[in-house]
Amino acid sequence: MKKNITYLKDCYGCGVCVKACPTKIISLKETSDGFYAPIILEQDKCIDCGLCLRICAFNHDSVAQDSTSTDSYAAWSNNPIVREHCSSGGIGFEIGRWAIDNGYKAVGVRYNPLKNRAEHYIASTVEDFMPSVGSKYIPSYTAEAFDEINLKEKYLVTGTPCQIDSFRRLIRQHKKEDNFILLDFFCHGVPSLLLWDKYTSELKEKIGNISYASWRNKSTGWHDSWAINADSTENKGTPGWKVFYDLTTNEKRHAYHSRMSEGDLFYSFFFGHYCLNMCCHKSCKYKLESSAADIRIGDLWGNKYKNNEAGVSVVLAFTPRGKQVLSDLQNLCTLVSEPLEVSTEGQMKHCAPMPAIRDKVIGQLRSQKSLKEIKSGLIFRYNLRFLPGRIINKIKRTL
Template sequence: MITEVKTKVYAGRLKDRASLLRSSSGGAFVALSDCFLDNGDAVVCAVYNYEDHATEFQLIENREERDKSIGSKYMQSKPGKIYKIAEDWLINHPEKRLLFVGMGCQADGFRKFAEMKGFRERVWIVDIICHGSPSPRLWKEYAESVEKKYGKITYLTFKDKRNGWKAPTAYVTAGGQEHLIKDYVKVFYNQCALRLSCYECPYATTERKTDMTIGDFWHIEETIPDFYDEKGNSIFLIHTDRGEQLFETVKVKLEYRLSDTKQCWQANLEAPTKRSEQRDEFWNDYQRKGVDFVMKKYGTTPLKTKIKNKLVKLISIGGQTLNPDLIYYVDYSERRAA
């Protein structure tokens, strides 16, 4: 029997600094998946495929394969045949347990499937806080356009931490060189490219039916300043008794702090992302003029705004408070990170 508990909140990050650096947030996924893989259990998670430029769910049984799933992929991932694969695996391994990690909608789908098939007691379900997922076709065409210009993409990251967790660098390695993908990330954040259902997401809340929710612990530098780490911070929201047991098991791998729903507040824990007023225009442009056109139109900052942003930065040098009249000019879509 699985019992729901009043949501408990922790801030945490991996003690292992190398894995923390590779992870998008504080490495909650590595910590949780280690606990299953090290016991011979399995993990279902999303892996990026460099051949067809799509992200798809896979069932994974060792750390080497799991490492391919590390990192946020800013596109809608596909279930593929994962339901059938997971069901067969659970039938063939009656003593073993499974961890599912995916976005709120995907995790809720998997939870219902596990309940329907009578597997729920053997499946731990963890969902990820989500700003919304862009169309997979948009990313695929973007990646193909990059490959035309620079050569084969061999590596992709949306959240490299070279400048710290708060200012992630998104780039691909194509033709052996790094190329920034700022334009795609800007489109992701300006809320044009998300799927329609994302604007009505019912999972944008702290109360969920999964065992645990993970994500970025945004604003931790203000709410728990003595626990902030510039290399990454995860949030853990615990919803069930077995979520609590799982957190007890992973604690050994983490630095952690008890927190609450007030400290960890972020927009997508309260409401779905708002639909952009430019969304229809964006998709019309995309259908008629293609991916390169929309990346230029919606994914770059006009020179006028750039100059104004520079001005604001200059004014704020020395930690002075920004002039509220000028804050208007800062392009927040670029500064906000998921």
């Protein structure tokens, strides 16, 4: 067998191998389970260089860099509008704005309503960077944006830890690390696109064709910010519509609003780990401060900031380059030095646990059953098995 990614199974789907392949025979496709994976359609054109395997984070047991010194901060934007409308403290947006102002292009993630997917793209101006604001809780399609990157130019590249690990290996292979700032985040895992497709299909029946979607909203506070906001071209005006401020357009707009705290079905599946990528359960090596990035960001959950509803970011800087960027942000952001145990409190320390019904849930996501039917049937019966133990544990905690 030739030395290429053909034999890999349940990989991260980061798509960096598409960029790395010198013969351009690798494509990124959606699998039947709803995840991105590389495929090679023309094996006879493979030159057996092995480059795709050398840069593949999934193909290595260790992370691409070992940080010997980590700077740890609580952080937030000094601009109250930015802080209000970003997922946590707005530090990701401020890093992107700083990078663009200093001659970098910014590679972020936006939602494409025409293709109903999250996708990486390249922004050259702060205005172009606006659609990347906020978290996207679905897999991102990277192949096109990564392929457009000119390794001789300067870029800030944002992605999941596994995407960034592979990208670090790519630029190291080409000796171009000095041209890049790499930014990742604390990742919970990525759910099957089958979940998002079914969720939006059902949402379209309520509001019409979706023209906008976001996954976080702090209108009821940062600690209750898991909400789907969706706008449509038809604007049917069904119950659940709210007015909110859109940072990407600097205008107020109407959107359908559904919160996790009120039973939103997308988040029920996502946080229940019912349909995450298999590698999120078995092969994630990027928890806490394990990262190939220059900087890692996320929400600073935990006791110290539990009463702060404006949003607080955790920021970890692993490299001299990352630490210099944060130093240059002093006028844009507030950075409070915190011990690592404070900044990472509340973050996942291990791979996501895999429910025994994970494969059955994905199978039913392919069926005609609604999300409500899947949850009230298969998932309800599964959780019912553990109810007595949960009641006993709750009584013990109370006592």
